[in-house]
Amino acid sequence: MDIIDEKGRLFGVVNVVDALVVLLVLALVAAGVALVLGSDSDPAQSDELDNASTHATLDLGTQPEYILAQLEEGDTYSPGEDDNLTVTDVHLEPRANGDAAALLRVRLEGDPASESFQYDGAPPRLGRELQVVTDQYQVNGVVTGTGEADAVETTERGVLVAGTVPADTASEIREGDAFTLRERTVATVESVEVFGTDEPDRKRVRLGLTLDARQTSEGTQFAGERLAEGAEIPFRTDDYGLSLAVQRVGATEPRGEPATRTVTLQIEDADPGLATAIEAGMTESVNDRTVATLTDVQRERSTVILVSEDGDVYERDHPRNLDVTMTADLSVRETGGGLTFKGESLQYGSTVTLDLGSVTVEATVASL
Numbered sequence: 001m002d003i004i005d006e007k008g009r010l011f012g013v014v015n016v017v018d019a020l021v022v023l024l025v026l027a028l029v030a031a032g033v034a035l036v037l038g039s040d041s042d043p044a045q046s047d048e049l050d051n052a053s054t055h056a057t058l059d060l061g062t063q064p065e066y067i068l069a070q071l072e073e074g075d076t077y078s079p080g081e082d083d084n085l086t087v088t089d090v091h092l093e094p095r096a097n098g099d100a101a102a103l104l105r106v107r108l109e110g111d112p113a114s115e116s117f118q119y120d121g122a123p124p125r126l127g128r129e130l131q132v133v134t135d136q137y138q139v140n141g142v143v144t145g146t147g148e149a150d151a152v153e154t155t156e157r158g159v160l161v162a163g164t165v166p167a168d169t170a171s172e173i174r175e176g177d178a179f180t181l182r183e184r185t186v187a188t189v190e191s192v193e194v195f196g197t198d199e200p201d202r203k204r205v206r207l208g209l210t211l212d213a214r215q216t217s218e219g220t221q222f223a224g225e226r227l228a229e230g231a232e233i234p235f236r237t238d239d240y241g242l243s244l245a246v247q248r249v250g251a252t253e254p255r256g257e258p259a260t261r262t263v264t265l266q267i268e269d270a271d272p273g274l275a276t277a278i279e280a281g282m283t284e285s286v287n288d289r290t291v292a293t294l295t296d297v298q299r300e301r302s303t304v305i306l307v308s309e310d311g312d313v314y315e316r317d318h319p320r321n322l323d324v325t326m327t328a329d330l331s332v333r334e335t336g337g338g339l340t341f342k343g344e345s346l347q348y349g350s351t352v353t354l355d356l357g358s359v360t361v362e363a364t365v366a367s368l
Helices: 016-040 043-050 273-277
Strands: 053-065 084-094 100-109 129-133 138-147 156-168 179-180 182-197 202-216 219-222 232-238 243-248 257-270 283-286 289-307 314-335 340-341 344-347 353-355 360-367
Touching: 016 156, 016 179, 053 129, 084 129, 084 179, 084 182, 100 129, 100 138, 156 219, 179 232, 182 283, 182 289, 182 353, 202 243, 257 273, 257 289, 273 314, 314 360
Parallel strands: none
Antiparallel strands: 053 100, 053 138, 084 100, 129 138, 156 202, 156 243, 179 182, 182 202, 202 219, 232 243, 257 314, 257 360, 283 289, 289 314, 314 340, 340 344, 353 360
16 A cells, blocks of 8 residues: 555545644644743742742831821832832831821832842841832831731730729720720720729729730730730720730739638727728729628727836827727639739738728728
């Protein structure tokens, strides 16, 4: 049999022209597959894509209200042909002096052909200052972190805080009160305790707060302070402003279990006016919460020590002053370290202040 017959067929079966067309198509398909596979495995092009963008955190520091009002996710800025900045997150933080600070998380895009990522002529190194310019505002921020995350890393953290405030301020505080910045809630009151002090116009408050805190390499921060016992943090609403000390981190309630303990309290050598003003049934109560109730009050003459000219010592009743012995039911907390009352250690010999409404007394714990 001839390889090509008189009709131009290969082995008398397939037309030669058709066969050549099929071979050409197969060659083109093979070349296309090789091109695709070669592109996927090209490390240079892969690096080029990786080097095209990154995210960074810009610390703008404290800013005036009119700037804070303009900061929005989606804001963009382009300092050069291949360089673009897009705001992906806005985080506002209060400061103790009443100001507010801002941090931006931004997506940076640079020259994809660069061997390492470059934005506006240099890498986004920590400490480098970058500019953001829009039609509404112009600010500078310091790079404090880079990475793939598109938002500032925050965490919800409970704390217990306490401090002494004016009595009228204490009466304004309610559970659910919120501290907001530009309609963003940064702290919420979860629990409120108010106690009397030795000054009638001052109250001691203890609040459980939930904070929108920021997670950093140095720990959890709020209002520019690392959250730790003793740190001072602000809390503000339209009605009041506070600066309170952190007593506990990670919880909004005091340590220990609540309990009621009957104790004996004594006031020695009290002025008759004070002594007679104290009556059984008196309570210390704030915001419908009673923390102390006097169940019994006893009075007796105070004694004085007299020394005669010849050196003899005599004990005599004081002509006016009285010793007062009170039995009281106190709302305490039982902790591993003992009892606490109004946030202070309660033990034999401790001094307790009770705001009984018409009179405030300081008494010594005689028995628990």
